[in-house]
Amino acid sequence: RSDPNNIFNALTKRLVTLELNQTLVNNWLTMWQTQISNKFKGINATQHEATDRLRALQAEMVTLSGDMSGLRRSFQETYDISRIVEERSRDHAVIMELQAGMSRLVAEAAQRDTLLRGELAQLQVKHRIELMSTMLLSLILSWFLAAHCLRRFGIAAHPSPISLSPSPLLSSAVPTPALSAAMSPFSIASAAASTTASAAATPAFTPAGSTASPPSSTRDNSFNGFSLPPSHPSDSRTIPRGSQLAGQSAGQSMMRPNAAAKAAAKEESVMRQAAAT
Structure with missing residues (x-):
């Protein structure tokens, strides 16, 4: 080892x-x-891809937010337009109601105007009828008063005829020839008025201590264009105060138709002007 x-x-x-x-x-x-480097490379690629996708998603979110804001604006505009349309429809309905009311008022005014014109025409006819009846009644009363005066004072017993020519005062006071023709049959009432006017110069009574003036045969017996016969001494008499007043009222009643005719002509001209306006 x-x-x-x-x-x-x-x-x-x-x-x-x-x-x-x-x-x-x-x-x-x-x-x-x-392997680890490959893993890191894959992870990096995935990260880049995720980053790109995130950026794309962010861009899409921005686009979607813009579209949403546009939709909100369009919805608000649509809502405003709908409100404006509703207001205009209500205003149109109100205007139509006002037009209907105006047409009703115009129709009522036209009907009222027609009724008023008819009433005005009826009133004019009634006024003319009343005026003519008043004139005729005044003339008839004047004629009766003249006849009463003639019968009372015996003027008809005189042989001298009474001139029936109208006086200048009456001819100037009468406005129309028709009224002059209507008054010509009653011109004898003017003679009665002249008789009462001449008799008014004689006192109704003689006071104590005074002497009555004798009647004069040369007195002017013409009055208002009418000639009367001269008075005789045998016809001298005392005329009562009531007869004098009756004669004066007869003279005034002869002038009333002329004033009534003038008033009627004036009122007719005013009515014509009102109808023209």
Whole structure:
């Protein structure tokens, strides 16, 4: 055992074994290193791919967020437009109701205007009828009063005829020829009025201590365009106060139709102007 050759052979075998073991270890280490590097390369590639995918996802998220904001804006605009459309529809409904109300008011106003025009025409006809009846009644009363005065004072017993020519005052006061023609049959009432006016100059009674003036035969018996016969001394009499007032009222009643005719003409012109407006 102490032979150096044996020791050398044993050492050589051991070295060969160690070299083999070292070669195997190196091979294993190289293989593991290669695998680990390959693993790292795969991991790096996966990391790069994941990074790219993440960036793509981030870009898609940005795009989606922009699309979402656009959708929100479009939804808000659509909502605003729908509200505006609803408001416009309500306004249109209100306008249609107002137009219907306006048309009803216009129809009612036209109907009221037609009724008022009819009432105005009826009132005009009634007013004209009342005016004509008043004029006729006044003329008839004047005629009866003139006949009563003639019968009372005996003017018809005189042989002198009474002039029936109208006076200038009455001819100027009458506005239309129709009224003059209507008053011509009753012109005798003016003669009665002139008789009562001339008789009004005679006092109704003679006070104590005074003398009554005798009737004058040369007194002017014409009044208002009518000529009366001269008075005789035998016809002198005292005329009562009531007869004087009746004569004055007869003279005034002859002028009332003229004033009524003027008022009727004025009112008719005012009504025509109102109808024209």
